[in-house]
Amino acid sequence: xxxxxxxxxxxxxxxxxxxxxxxxxxxxxxxxxxxxxxxxxxxxxxxxxxxxxxxxxxxxxxxx
Numbered sequence: 001x002x003x004x005x006x007x008x009x010x011x012x013x014x015x016x017x018x019x020x021x022x023x024x025x026x027x028x029x030x031x032x033x034x035x036x037x038x039x040x041x042x043x044x045x046x047x048x049x050x051x052x053x054x055x056x057x058x059x060x061x062x063x064x
Contacts, residue, residue: 019025030046 026042026044026047028044028046028050032041032043032045034041
């Protein structure tokens, strides 16, 4: 179980490194971006929903 968890953490880390190179990731319509003088708030809700759907489909496919 610990080995699988370690592999999962490594895969997530690699995806985060590659994710910076995907231009549309995090800049979809519906992502909340608030910028003011000394404050910025970013919440990629649409991106989170799409990633959640994709991960759900992957888990569903591997369980069958």
